Amino acid sequence: YNSDPEFVRSVLRAYHRPDNPLFVPEIAKTDGFAKYLFAALGEGALGFAPFGVDPHGWNILGGSPPTAHARNFAHLGPMSKEIARLNFEGKLKTAVEETGQPQQELDFGTWQVTIAYGYPQRDGRRAPGTSDAHGAALIAQLGPDEFLVTGVDASVNFHLPDRLPAMRMQILAAQEGAFENGAWKAVRLWNGDETDRGLQFHEDDPTVVRVRLGKF
Structure with missing residues (x-):
């Protein structure tokens, strides 16, 4: 129930051990804690639950639903099995926004990822961050040059080590879709205007x- 990001991370890391699968059975129900689902997944969590999910019992929000938690569960739920498998295989990483840090980096070896939070994101300017630091991103590597990506109020830019995005690389295909019974179902291709400033x-x-990415 302490919303300090470093405190939350320290608790998650303390329980993320080879002999102890991480499970978060209770966390504050308010929207400001929803982003920590992404932090928990980044530490290999196999479960995550806000306090007072039963709408018929006592909870600190009265009759108000846990909006951000519900959004995250609805969004990630259909691919929970894929998330679990990719996490077990060590192929999944996450990023969570912190106040005053509107940009972060993730390392996938031959590919690096820049995550920037908040909108609008104008060319040549630093991302503004969100008003309450609720941004998050989840990225999983499916193959040497293929990734599964999603996020909350965040842009995701892939780039080669020590190079800026779009230098000596390009996005070959970006499919929006969902998993159905373990199979990826694409619903549409994102066009160049939707990808040239990062996946938003x-x-x-x-x-x-x-x-799917390419190098040249």
Whole structure:
């Protein structure tokens, strides 16, 4: 129930051990804690639950639903098996926004990922961050040059080590879709205007993208 990001991370790390699968049976129900689902998944969590999920019993929000938690569960639920498998295989990483840090990096070896939070994101300017630091991203490597990507109020840019995005690389395909019974079902291809400034994910329009990259 302490919302300090470093405190939450320290608790997650303390329980993430080879002899102890991480499980978060209780966390605050308010929206400010929803992003920690992504942090928990980044530490290999196999479960995550806000306090007072039963709508017929006592909870600190009265009759109000846990909006952000519900959004995350609805968004990630259809691919929970894939998330669990990719996490077990060590192929999944996450990023969670912190106040005053509107940009973060993830390392996938031959591919690096820049995550920037908040909108608008204008060319040549630092991302603004969100007003309450609720941004998050989840990225899983499916193959040497293929990734599964989603996020909340975040843009995701792939790039080669020590190079800026779009230098000596390009997005060959970006499929928006979902998993159905373990199979990926694409619903549409993102066009160049949707990818040339990074893959952009918005809180009010949850999407999942499977992206294939190329080097030259």
